[in-house]
Amino acid sequence: MRKPVIAGNWKLFKTKNEALALIEELAPLVSGVSNVEIVVAPVFTVLPTLPAALAGTGISLAAQDVFWEEEGAFTGEVSPRMLLDAGASHVIIGHSERRQYFGETEETVNKKVKAALKGALVPIMCIGETLEAREAGDTFKVLERQLRGGLEGLTATQFAPVIIAYEPVWAIGTGKVASDDQAQEAHAFIRSVIAEMFGKPAAEKVRILYGGSVKPENAKGLMSRPDIDGALVGGASLKGSSFASIVRYGE
């Protein structure tokens, strides 16, 4: 049985005080939830502010990106050790916005995933096809390339903590959610590639999250599908009430 993960990617929103207010609203709404792993991902500058507020809430802290070197002359970057130092336990890697606007490639995603694992952070590795790729019938080809590239060189044991997030680019922030069937089909395919790469037990264990316009209204349908193990939520994670409804989708 895979424990579902509901992660909120706050993207470039929420200052320190706004983040604290959101946690204050969210924490009581999800208190007592033990069957779902809850994660929030603020901007770097807010990370060190949150551990005290999250203590005892069961909510984990993620960063939205990481660099692969531990330290050195790399202006503007943040290393896994520094994220741990700031209180993060998870890190989002390879989000499509980073691929699209900041030149993230399979190679950089792979370096970051390896660095995160080495630094004892749980990577949430994002993959997903563009609308163009979907319309050209290339969805599976793109997903396989991103999976094999991003996870290259890992053993099954090293891969074990990794969480995958399937986020079709055309469904992010557009209000166009993938249908339950479209999402399930992609998730089943992702699991089959993981089975080829790391073996069946690894594929059965890996959590594969769906992301792209997840809202309280569509969460339950998506998450009731066999290969969908949770969600990476953008817009709807910015309000305690909507994020909590998604966390409580199973109830």
Ligand SMILES: O=C[C@H](O)COP(=O)(O)O
């Ligand atoms: O990381 C989250 C995804 O990009 C989804 O964002 P969204 O829920 O605003 O569509």
